[in-house]
Amino acid sequence: MTTSLVGLHSNYREELRDYRLLCSKAGGLTVIVLVLMGMAMDYVLYPAEQKYFAIARILISVTISLALLSLYTETGKRHVQVITFFWLLLPQAMISWMIYATQGEQSLFYAGLTLTIFAVGILFHYGYSQTLAFGLATVALYYIACVAHPGGVQDPGKFEFQLILIFFCALASSIYTYFNEKGRFQLFRLKNEVAQKNDELARINESLAQIKGQLLQQEKMAAIGTLSAGLLHEVNNPVNFCLMAIELAMEESEVKQSPSLQECLVDVKQGMQRIQHIVSDLKTFAYRKPGATADDVPFLFEKALESSVRLSAHELRGVTVTRELPGDTLVLGDEAAIIGVLINLFSNAALAMHKAGTISRQVHVAAQWRDDRLHVNVRDNGPGIAPENLARVFEPFFTTREVGQGLGLGLSISYAVVERHGGTLFAESQFGEWTAFNFDLPRAE
Structure with missing residues (x-):
């Protein structure tokens, strides 16, 4: 029997x-x-x-x-x-x-x-x-x-x-x-x-809903990629003209004799370069080349981190982001997807700290090599996660946000992305004190 x-x-x-x-x-x-x-x-x-x-x-x-x-x-x-x-x-x-x-x-x-x-x-x-x-x-x-x-x-x-x-x-x-x-x-x-x-049937429906949500997210990313690729083409030309004009202006004798004018032109130049970086980051985040897989493209994790910080700049206003990285951060994987994971972690941390009214908001990103894998820890000093919710944060459609503030798919998709890289995304938290998310990526040969 x-x-x-x-x-x-x-x-x-x-x-x-x-x-x-x-x-x-x-x-x-x-x-x-x-x-x-x-x-x-x-x-x-x-x-x-x-x-x-x-x-x-x-x-x-x-x-x-x-x-x-x-x-x-x-x-x-x-x-x-x-x-x-x-x-x-x-x-x-x-x-x-x-x-x-x-x-x-x-x-x-x-x-x-x-x-x-x-x-x-x-x-x-x-x-x-x-x-x-x-x-x-x-x-x-x-x-x-x-x-x-x-x-x-x-x-x-x-x-x-x-x-x-x-x-x-x-x-x-x-x-x-x-x-x-x-x-x-x-x-x-x-x-x-x-x-x-x-x-x-309920499990199948839940899986279909999860797949539908992921497909919707991928469609959004593809749309952003198409838009950002067009923006890069359309914006780069006028930005380059502006940068050339600024370089010529900075060579004028009147500018060299006026420190305040020279400082203004330097600020303008940095602003135009920032526009170039933002559009480029959008393209990297949302556009995946045909045939690319999760483990065949080497990229620098520190570069992906910088891109994610710039793309999350609006959410990270008032938040101090610190880094503790090794000298070598070359890993294998899907750079766009990892940027998406980091953006999701930053956005969640910033929103939680803002909602809780955390004073001196901080996010610390640390990474170290262990067994040919780069182990990344993203930790904030926000309100933490309630013990009854800690085991559910990666469930599709589970969210503690207000209605209309999110679908609850971000961490679920991030978990799948890290899993696709052969790693594990897991959460730690001390309720009322801090929250940390950990994941690992393979080293590039």
Whole structure:
């Protein structure tokens, strides 16, 4: 038997036990009512014994009530089948005693025994073996009641007929219970399979949503790449003309004699060069050459870091970014994708610090070589990540931002990017003090 089938049977037994508990409680109350209502039958059939029968019915009802009360305890819940079997036999024993005390095999009470057997098979979710045992116990009680009757068995043919009839009822009830039990298990298995299919469908939908989000992100990046490539072409020409004009102006004697004018031209020159860098960074970030893979292009990590800082300049306003890098940062991979990872980490850190009102906001980027991989640590002094959220930060669409402030895909995509480079992106945090993200990249040969 496979592990899944064992688990299925275990779950079925657990659910069946709860259902049997409910049936036992409801059935017990019903039996108590029927037993007490039987006093009217005693009055009609056996008025002389009515007083004794009433006392017996009350005692049986009280005993069944105590048995039902025990089902509210932990011990009672664990042994619901045994307790139910016990209190179900009580009415059978009472009816058998009434048969003994009245007319033996001539008593009409034998019909109550057969009805109870069928009721147990239909209403109570017993196993077929328990139902058969209950029926055989009823046969034995009826046999004893008739044989021990003071006048003995007066009509052997009728006695044997009714004894066989009760036995057939027991057998038929157990057969019905067997197939009913099979049907209940098949229904439970189908319900379980439907639930599993629904779970699989939910996971597929979640994966499709994640893929859709990633495709959307890639489309955005491609659009930015196309736009930035055009901007580079269109902007570079006027920028170059401006730079040439600034160089010529700086050679004029009037400029050389005026420190303030010379300083202004230097500032203008740096501004134009910054425009060139920004457009170039946009192109590097968003445009991937055809055929490029995640591990066949060498690039300097420090250059990717500089690009990401420049592209995140708007979010990093008021944030001090410090670096601690080795002399050699040449790695293999997709420079554009790694820039995207760094931009996402910087943006998240800046937003968290701004939202928490962090004073003296800082982001520190450290890297060191271990086992031919560059291990990068990006740490901020922001509010940290709550412990209950730390394990979920890489889940697609999980975000603590306000509605409309983000899809919750940034870290999920970043995790996939680092994984594609053979590394792992993971988070550390001290709630209320700091957050750090770590990842590693392969060394370029």
